[in-house]
Amino acid sequence: MVDLSQYLPILLFLGVALVLSSVFVFAPMAVSRLTGAHKPDPEKLSEYECGFPAFEDSRSQFDVRFYLVAILFIIFDLEAAFLFPWAVSLDEIGWTGWAAMMIFLGELVLGLVYAWKKGALEWE
Template sequence: MTPSPLSPYLPLAVVLLLAGIMGVAIPFITSLLGPKRPSAIKSTSFEAGSESSGPARQRFAVKFYVVALLFIVFDVEAVFMYPWAVNFQALGWFGFVEMLVFAVTLVVGLIYVWKKGALDWES
């Protein structure tokens, strides 16, 4: 008997089926078995142990998002540097120059952002 060309995809189908079942079953089971004693205190919004102040939908300065994006950029840089460091000897000078260009590009970007004042919290 020849195997079907779709047989390698059977484990994937099983995982997707189980994920779908769990995605429906877990909220349903928790709504059935979970505690149901609502109170006024439990219904209020909680903000790190202090009373909520102001509306929930307020505007934030763009600076928060810029800092978050910069964090992601430099976090990704660290992710790229780890495999490079592991394979440093195998890559040779080409790999060194390649990473040097990558790091210089990021440092130039950091200097630009710093000069623009994106990292200055006071303004």
């Protein structure tokens, strides 16, 4: 017969996670319902970020170059996140780790050169 008492910590963890996630989801909804945040009026619906009405529909499409620049930013931001642990552990990983990072950086440089040649970094 299987001893199910070993699963008790896991079940407790899942129970606490379920309770906390439910509190974080439903407590703000209850507080907003009690404080009157759900009753819209003209003052609440007015423009608050820039102070004047929007020029066009908020669901208008962005130019694809915006997304290309955003993707390039994320790629090179992740590169910086990979460089720090690599630099800290370089003496432990040796030449193999150094060569692997140089290959990785070379691939990123090739991607940047390709994006630059295609005009992904040009902005009008």
